[in-house]
Amino acid sequence: MVLVTCLALLLWQGQTTPQVFADAAQALQANRLPEAEAGFREVLRREPNNLGALGNLGVLYSRQNRPALAIDTYQRALRLVPNEPGLLLNLGLAHLKLDDYTSAKPLFARLSTPQARELHAICQLQTGEVAAATAALEQLAPTPAVYHFLSLAYVKQKDMPRAEATLAKLYAVLPAAQAHYLEGRVWYDAALFDKALASFVQSGNQLETGKTLISLRRSAEAAAALRRALAENPNDVEAQYFLGALLVQENDPKPAIPLLTNVTTARPDLWGTHYYLGKAQLLLGNAKAALPLLETAAKRAPEEAPVHYQLGRAFQALGRPADAKLAFAKVAKLQRQANNESIMMK
């Protein structure tokens, strides 16, 4: 990236801003993402409020699986044009990449396209507004995605006959493997892991089978399924992540490190990767290597008490008791907050 920037700076000398923008847009279209990023950044250096550069940079970050940066960029753009539908949609989608349905929901609510209405209903479903989500999904044109989420809505309402009937429609419109996969997702999202496992096994999807086996606490089988997923597709980032994390949790950190390192390159925003890598290094007695990883994880996920706990342990191992004390104080504060939020008898 540094090299690309240096070369680009030489090229941009004497170029007008529209020319730099056009080159960056061309690079984005050709999927030359580092070059495109450098170009849009140069445009923004010259014109901080260049809407096109902000929007394209957001798209670029999303494509790079850097949703936190994408969110920040779209938010900057929306400060300039608060009601721009494309930006609202893209910002919502970036939140969804982080499973943040609560932040995404009001954004989709401001849009009226069928896609936005579907996404809004999904957010309602995932944030506990099950009845409203069901009503909204029932109004939408039937698609496999709508059948999928409608089935989930019925399961959450404990209306199993309607759930089963809706799932049956999936099998009518999709090949069996895809239908099994979507059915598995329904059961998985409803935390009915035994049913999910049966569906995923039938779908032949090793990644989802592995994830479900983790939820069922069948670690050895989960690791085997995830290894099969990686044998099918060695670049499957999600399989690398889950297998790496599982191995760390099973006290087998060495083989986890290359897997998780790959994930940090592909998904640099994912705090969990840094966390598990840091924990792996701690397990190997390498607190010095663990520390920057855990510090990154703590920056990305400041509200996650386990991250600060491992950070505290790393500081202890490095003989930095004052820093450890601060990290543990943060753990205690987060625990207190979580408990206070749950109090039902004020």
Next chain:
Amino acid sequence: MKPQPKGKPSGLPFKSRFTDVAAAAGLTAPVIYGGVDRKDYLLETTGSGVAFLDYDNDGWLDLFIPSGARFGTNPPEAINRLYKNNRDGTFTDVTMKAGLARQGWACGVAVADYNNDGFEDIFVSYWGQNVLYRNNGDGTFTDVTKEAGLVLPGRHWTTGCTFVDTNRDGHLDLFLSTYVDFDPARIPKPGQNPNCNWKGIPVNCGPRGLTQGRFFLFRNNGKGVYSDVTKAAGLGEARAYGLTAIAADFDEDGWPDLYAACDSVSSVYFRNKRDGTFEEEALPRGVAVNEDGMEQAGMGLGVGDYNLDGHLDLFKTHFSDDTHILYRNDGQGNFTDTTKVSGLGVETRYVGWGAGIVDLDNDGRPDLFVASGAVYPEIEAKLPSYPFKNPRIIFRALPNGSFEELIDEAGPGIAAAHSSRGCAFGDFDNDGDVDILIMNMNEPVSLLRNDGDPAANWLKVLLTGTKSNRSAIGAQVRVRYGGRVQVQEVLSQSSYLSVNDRRLHFGLGAVKTADVEIRWPSGARQTLAKVEANHLLLVNETGGITGRLRPPFVR
């Protein structure tokens, strides 16, 4: 924490078998604790501890069983009970004669001679008012709570309670933990709140969502009167869902530290600063959470030296879908979670309560024990994989330092399914092994008689303090045998809200002599070389060995 595969059985024989002899021993009264088929309130779920004590100083363990109650119509038989050991394997209910009949929601029990008069007294924690019973020495007890200054203002749900000589003046202070601010009139009904559901099924609410309890420290002025020094001692700010309370010198500086297993939140560790104050240090010392930094539902505590390095380790039991946790102590009060490497990750099915680090087969390696039982009887009908009654669990120590789970292999008393809570470890039949007394919800207690390997050797030590408190609470005994060293400490509460035999028991395996080192709470030390195995050693703080008794330890 995910369960781990069990792996191949070791194939090594476990030479102890446990049989429930409660009915034959005359222990047939059920321990009433809330509803049988459904429990609308958290208070009905947590049950109580049990105690082994020798209230009449005849050398045979008697039993004290606290009782709960029932909302609505409380059965008249729902009373605390004292059973006298008849020295023939049976017990006689002497509750009425002893003056200990009392109804209410009793939770924990602590036993020690708080007034140093030679007789063991009983403290019982309650939802409501706690009670201190002074042993009159004639088979009767007197409620002295008020005159001892132990009435707590307001209504508390006290659970953990342990006598401890925090300032080493020879007089036993009292450390208490409370669970939640519980008012049945204000608590939502099952299903009314996200904290009142479990796996999608409406259940009683809590502890999450209820206001956390606190901790109390009462100092004994030496004349049988206590003052509340909680705030001055630095315990006033801590809040948690506190359950079992223990006191032991974990950092080996000669001063007892305090620890409480806490449900659903970080457990607490109060380091004794030797000036009458304490500092809460559970997180930096590694005993607040598990190695992932996750809070766990701490219930019971075993204290012992599982890895035979001469330092007191901790074993804490938790809710189902989580493992119990084993913490290794480095001798300076810093702990490492060794659950996975010790092989304990294999079991997450049951809710664990009573806990012990105890050598059950006298092979010289302390084993782990868990009394288990679910909390929601109404769940089983909908989720058969979560039965209300569960077997007990033994994690037997293997020669390689890890543990192997045994259930059926350890006898019918282990495999039998009950919804158990507290348990106590002690040798009720004075035959040289460790038996187990277990509280079962709305059933009679279990008394698991241990029938072990007669070839395996052991040593018991009973201490009497003179400068230190008479019960020797806080004394540490290190026994060296066959190249091993094992430490134990005299405690007045552990397991789950329970009290173990005050005679410390060391399995010795094939070894026939041991060296014994005693560190008294006063700081005095005694070393007893080449003590012959298979004896109960009676040791006085100033007088040294006053008796060496063979089973059945007749004085």
